[in-house]
Amino acid sequence: MFGYMNRRIQAYLVERKRCRARLVTKDGRCNIEYGNVKYSNQLYFLADFWTTFVEIRWRFVLFLFSASFTLSWFIFGLLWYWIARNNGDLTWQNPTSEHIPCVDNVGGLTTAFLYSLETQTTIGYGGRALTPHCPGAVALIIIQSLLGAIINCFMCGVILSKISSPKKRAKxxxxSDMAVISPKNGTLSLSIRVANLRKTLMIGSQIYGKLLRTTHTPDGETIxxxxxxxxxxxxxxxDNLFFVCPLTLYHTIDKSSPFFEMAVDTLHKQEFELVVFLDCTAESTSSACQVRTSFIPQEIMWGYNFLPIISRSKEGKYRVDFSNFSKxxxxxxxxxxxCFHNIKGHHHHSRDGHDNQGFEVIDINDTPNVTMM
Structure with a gap:
């Protein structure tokens, strides 16, 4: 039992170290922080308050939503209390029976707060109502109604923008958790699999990648x-991929490829990060989104190929078997x-590979008979 826990802890520490070392995590988040930012530059975040509100966490949005309404009710409640006090409407001021109040049934701070809440939320229980006796009260109810409408529109817009964020569609x-290197159509290719889990199409899909690494120039500069x-x-x-079913992406490893100088025994000793981008537009919402992921050398398997996952039934329907997506x-x-381009017949049959629990290796003889689309 202790050996099992020790292995789990070691695996967790290794995975945590990998996450720290990479710029883009597997789910697309950028692992970067900014330091020594001038205080004056931070004020630009307040100037662009709409983007700031949309990008902050949900807990802060809900807090600001509740605080903005509660605070406005309380502030206007104090103003209604002040108007009632100046007019002598409060209970402790002992108004006469002939006294005409600015607001009926507002005789204290609590009732003033309730009237403010009822006014801004347009509830109107009928117990408290404005009278035309005080011009200041008429002006205040107009101001509160306009400000309340602005708060409603702004906060509802923020929540709607966060709910309909394209980042949710990208989820x-x-x-695939791993990339593979194997022959493809007479060339050596690095392959990655991507799938759209919804039936709605992604329009105008474009795939590209960036290889991030540390290099040294002849002048001694380190990039x-x-x-x-x-x-x-x-x-x-x-370009303009028909993204209706899972696709396998290929990068040809030729003399112009940065992977050309790598080999099966040196690949995992390299220090680089392959970031893959998918730019597309959701068909249902017409919102543009970008999906990102990354692969480090330990997540590239040399000498393996993906299993086919698309088949066609006897009825003529196409079927996608996602159980083979990571096999x-x-x-x-x-x-x-x-060796592949210059030494014919010089092949390496990689049956052992590298241990990765996210990938299941299947022997060729055990693969089911499927018909590729």
């Missing part, structure tokens, strides 16, 4: 975050890209 687009473009294609091209099978693959 239903999933990338911490050097970015190299990584092109991905599918069988139908790379791979070993295939004969060259030790390095140079």
């Amino acid at each position: 239903t687009i999933s990338f 911490i975050m050097d970015q190299v473009n990584i092109d991905f294609i599918v069988d139908a091209g790379k 791979v099978m070993p295939v004969a693959t060259a030790h390095c890209a140079y």
Whole structure:
């Protein structure tokens, strides 16, 4: 039991170290922080208050929602109390029977607060009502009604914007936990699988990648975050993808690829991060969104290929089996890209691979017979 717990703790520490070392997490969040920001620059966040309200956490939005209404009710309640006091309407002022109040049945701070709440929320129980005797009270009810409408529109807009955020739609687009390197159509390719978990299409989908690594220039300059473009294609091209079913993205490892100098025994010793982007527009809401994920060297398997997940039934319907989405099978693959292009027959059959609980390795002989779309 203690050995099992020790292995779990070690695995947790390794995964935590990986998360700290990467710029983009697997779910697309950017792992970066800003320091020494001038105080004057922080005021720009208040100037762009709409974006600030939309981007803050839900707990703060709900707190500001409750506080804005409660505070406005209380402030206007104090103003109604002040008007009633100046007119002699309060109970402790002992108004006469012939006295005409500014607001009926407002005789203290509590009743003034209740009248303010009823006015701004347009409840109107009928117990308290404004009289035309005080011009200041008429002006105050106009001001409170206008300000209350502004608060309603603003807070409802913030909540609606957060609920309909394109980031929520991006949660239903999933990338494979690992990338694989294997032959594809006569070339050595790095492959990644992506799936749209909803039946609604993503319009104008575009896939591209960035390889982030630390490089050293001949002048001795160190570039911490050097970015190299990584092109991905599918069988139908790379732009305006028909994203109706899971797609497998391919990056050709040729002489222009940064992966050309890597090999099966040196890949996991490299220090880089492959960030993959999917830009698309949701068909149902017409909102543009971007989905991101990243792969570090330990998350790239050399000598494996994804299992097919699309089949067609006897009735002619297409079926997507998501149980095979994260399953791979070993295939004969060259030790390095140079070997693949220059030394024929020099292949490496990677049956052992690297331990990863998110990927299930299936032997080729055990794969079910499926018909690819």
